[in-house]
Amino acid sequence: MIYLDSAATSFRKPQAVRAAMQRAMQTMSSPGRGGYASAHAAEELLFRTRTLAAELFGVPDAQRVIFTGNATHGLNIAIKSVVPVGGRAVVSAWEHNAVVRPLHALNAETAVAAAPLFDDEACVRAFTKEIRRGADAVICTAASNVFGYILPINEISAVCRRMRVPLIVDASQSAGALALDLSALEAAFVAMPGHKGLYGPQGTGLLFCSADAKPLMEGGTGSASLMPEMPDFLPDRLEAGTHNVPGIAGLEAGLRFVRSTTPERIMRHERRLIRRAADGLRALSGVHVFAAEDPSKQLGVLSFTADGREPEELAHTLAQRGVAVRAGLHCAPLAHRSAGTAPLGTVRISVSAFSTDAEIDGFLREIRGILAL
Numbered sequence: 255m256i257y258l259d260s261a262a263t264s265f266r267k268p269q270a271v272r273a274a275m276q277r278a279m280q281t282m283s284s285p286g287r288g289g290y291a292s293a294h295a296a297e298e299l300l301f302r303t304r305t306l307a308a309e310l311f312g313v314p315d316a317q318r319v320i321f322t323g324n325a326t327h328g329l330n331i332a333i334k335s336v337v338p339v340g341g342r343a344v345v346s347a348w349e350h351n352a353v354v355r356p357l358h359a360l361n362a363e364t365a366v367a368a369a370p371l372f373d374d375e376a377c378v379r380a381f382t383k384e385i386r387r388g389a390d391a392v393i394c395t396a397a398s399n400v401f402g403y404i405l406p407i408n409e410i411s412a413v414c415r416r417m418r419v420p421l422i423v424d425a426s427q428s429a430g431a432l433a434l435d436l437s438a439l440e441a442a443f444v445a446m447p448g449h450k451g452l453y454g455p456q457g458t459g460l461l462f463c464s465a466d467a468k469p470l471m472e473g474g475t476g477s478a479s480l481m482p483e484m485p486d487f488l489p490d491r492l493e494a495g496t497h498n499v500p501g502i503a504g505l506e507a508g509l510r511f512v513r514s515t516t517p518e519r520i521m522r523h524e525r526r527l528i529r530r531a532a533d534g535l536r537a538l539s540g541v542h543v544f545a546a547e548d549p550s551k552q553l554g555v556l557s558f559t560a561d562g563r564e565p566e567e568l569a570h571t572l573a574q575r576g577v578a579v580r581a582g583l584h585c586a587p588l589a590h591r592s593a594g595t596a597p598l599g600t601v602r603i604s605v606s607a608f609s610t611d612a613e614i615d616g617f618l619r620e621i622r623g624i625l626a627l
Contacts, residue, residue: 286476402555524554
């Protein structure tokens with residue numbers, strides 16, 4: 255199989271991830287629930303993983319690294335901590351439903367900082383304009399899951415600091431490939447999944463908290479058990495219930511892979527493959543490619559459409575030929591409305607550190623064959 259859907263999940267993982275998960279299942283029980291060896295082993299795993307994530311992403315205090323089930327879980331915590339019911343939030347034009355739907359549930363006014371695709375200056379101007387109208391929070395993806403557009407998050411953060419508005423960053427597509435330093439960014443929250451660019455398993459995620467956070471759910475923490483309410487300290491305040499210990503073990507191994515490979519090398523590799531794919535697609539008649547002229551504005555995600563062909567149809571035919579891609583709206587209808595690709599969406603290819611030139615060439619060969627029919 256030619257796998258080009260890493261923006262959904264990095265299907266190919268380092269061998270160390272699988273080995274770590276199996277080892278955890280054989281040697282670890284629940285952290286904070288016992289004084290015996292397997293419980294201590296789980297506690298040490300959580301400590302190591304928090305510390306590793308804090309070092310990799312510039313989090314000053316590892317206790318502010320929260321384990322979540324996925325990025326959506328973390329974003330819900332962050333949004334519901336700072337946006338009141340009926341409040342006002344400013345979002346980018348490229349947000350995922352993991353942002354849009356929690357705001358809708360809060361009956362919040364969602365102001366979109368509308369700007370053309372890959373236009374950083376217009377994006378910052380749009381955010382500045384909307385924030386001046388008032389905002390309880392700014393929520394912005396670091397990179398679009400549909401088009402791979404790397405938003406000017408540092409400049410947006412500077413505007414938020416100047417106007418004293420908390421910033422929530424969705425790093426779902428950028429974590430592991432785009433360097434991120436929470437200390438420099440000064441965001442209130444940053445959420446990311448473990449199963450994409452961090453090469454961990456599904457069902458894992460991280461939330462970095464610089465601001466006070468409200469629990470999304472309540473329950474046992476193994477600490478302050480006499481209290482009827484959740485503890486007032488992190489990470490316990492946000493981590494009710496039993497941890498996904500095997501998942502966190504796999505996440506630790508994925509983080510170590512990213513650290514040893516380096517996000518910079520991963521990004522260079524992904525960009526080279528995406529440019530190769532974009533060049534090949536542009537050579538095909540009737541194909542429209544959404545690629546940045548400046549490669550530094552795009553990571554390893556690329557969308558395209560073809561005249562007279564529905565994206566879902568193309569993706570289905572590619573799947574029959576052994577090529578895995580994603581088509582449709584990608585859980586981000588706002589992004590497609592912003593780019594003019596709604597309601598049918600696009601075909602999206604996305605790569606990882608394990609993707610190869612041969613896979614890109616194989617994809618191009620198959621799409622040429624399909625379009626020639």
